[in-house]
Amino acid sequence: MDIDGLRLFVLAAELLNITAAGRSLGMGPAVASARLAKLEQQLGVELLHRTTRKVSLSHEGEAFLPYATEILAQLEAGCAVLGHDATEPVGTLRFAAPSSFAQRHIVPLLPMFHDMHPGITLDLRLSDTRFDLIEGSFDLALRSAPLTDSSLKGRKLAEDPRILCASPDYLVHHGTPSGPDDLARHRFLSWGDLSARDMTNGQTTWRLDPKAMSCRAIFDDGASMRIATVAGAGISINSVWSVARELRDGSLVQILPEWRLNDRSVLWLVYPRSNVLTPKTRLFIYFLIAHLDTGWTDPPAAG
Numbered sequence: 001m002d003i004d005g006l007r008l009f010v011l012a013a014e015l016l017n018i019t020a021a022g023r024s025l026g027m028g029p030a031v032a033s034a035r036l037a038k039l040e041q042q043l044g045v046e047l048l049h050r051t052t053r054k055v056s057l058s059h060e061g062e063a064f065l066p067y068a069t070e071i072l073a074q075l076e077a078g079c080a081v082l083g084h085d086a087t088e089p090v091g092t093l094r095f096a097a098p099s100s101f102a103q104r105h106i107v108p109l110l111p112m113f114h115d116m117h118p119g120i121t122l123d124l125r126l127s128d129t130r131f132d133l134i135e136g137s138f139d140l141a142l143r144s145a146p147l148t149d150s151s152l153k154g155r156k157l158a159e160d161p162r163i164l165c166a167s168p169d170y171l172v173h174h175g176t177p178s179g180p181d182d183l184a185r186h187r188f189l190s191w192g193d194l195s196a197r198d199m200t201n202g203q204t205t206w207r208l209d210p211k212a213m214s215c216r217a218i219f220d221d222g223a224s225m226r227i228a229t230v231a232g233a234g235i236s237i238n239s240v241w242s243v244a245r246e247l248r249d250g251s252l253v254q255i256l257p258e259w260r261l262n263d264r265s266v267l268w269l270v271y272p273r274s275n276v277l278t279p280k281t282r283l284f285i286y287f288l289i290a291h292l293d294t295g296w297t298d299p300p301a302a303g
Contacts, residue, residue: 003075005039006068008032009047013065014092016055073278089280090119097142099126100222100242109291120280128221139281143268154270155285158294161240162261165252170232177255180206187234188213192220200262237261
């Protein structure tokens with residue numbers, strides 16, 4: 001099978017533009033059109049619908065695309081093993097991450113990554129709602145949870161401790177809890193699932209149940225949770241990476257600092273087990289490990 005034809009098809013499927021895809025691969029419009037037609041003739045199907053106004057994936061093309069991508073990934077990985085990876089990787093890397101984490105810790109690093117790897121385009125899907133890696137055809141994702149899904153492989157990025165926070169203004173008006181039992185009389189900001197969570201001080205475990213508390217607002221976005229907490233809306237659970245800046249500048253205060261959530265959450269860079277770890281994916285993993293500042297893993301000492 002024509003490997004360059006496969007590359008052309010995959011890129012044209014991304015861009016929905018055969019001419020632009022051919023140009024990026026050093027092919028003129030006529031050559032690109034003929035190359036794609038030859039691939040379709042070999043397969044016996046039309047991969048892309050062409051009209052004078054637009055290009056779109058056919059049903060067969062949509063079904064074939066993940067296999068074509070995997071063939072190219074396998075070839076790229078095989079060449080890398082043989083030492084044929086001297087050239088800079090190119091192409092699009094689909095990466096999913098929580099928006100609240102990405103805004104604070106990944107997006108500011110993009111100029112550096114682009115300068116180091118100009119041939120890689122990052123297709124970022126940022127949401128605190130978790131994506132399905134397999135169905136979404138993602139190359140890589142950032143997850144904060146124990147890695148229990150057997151269909152995924154991963155690389156540990158950092159610990160993800162969770163703590164209770166409130167603003168100084170809130171504490172002035174409502175008082176500071178002296179123990180977990182005091183939380184029931186406070187305004188609480190909860191995550192959307194309203195799930196109960198265990199807290200521990202290293203000796204005792206206490207069950208924090210939002211449904212039994214006075215929940216004044218429910219969030220599905222970490223940045224909004226942080227902003228509401230700073231504004232004095234109540235006490236909330238936050239990852240330390242989300243509030244480390246506010247803890248340092250005093251706009252948030254850690255509540256019950258001897259207590260932490262006992263969920264053993266870890267930040268993982270994960271990818272489908274069936275995927276070959278392509279050079280572009282491997283580069284992005286190494287880049288994040290090297291350049292992310294994980295100084296948030298230990299919250300400031302109380303007092």
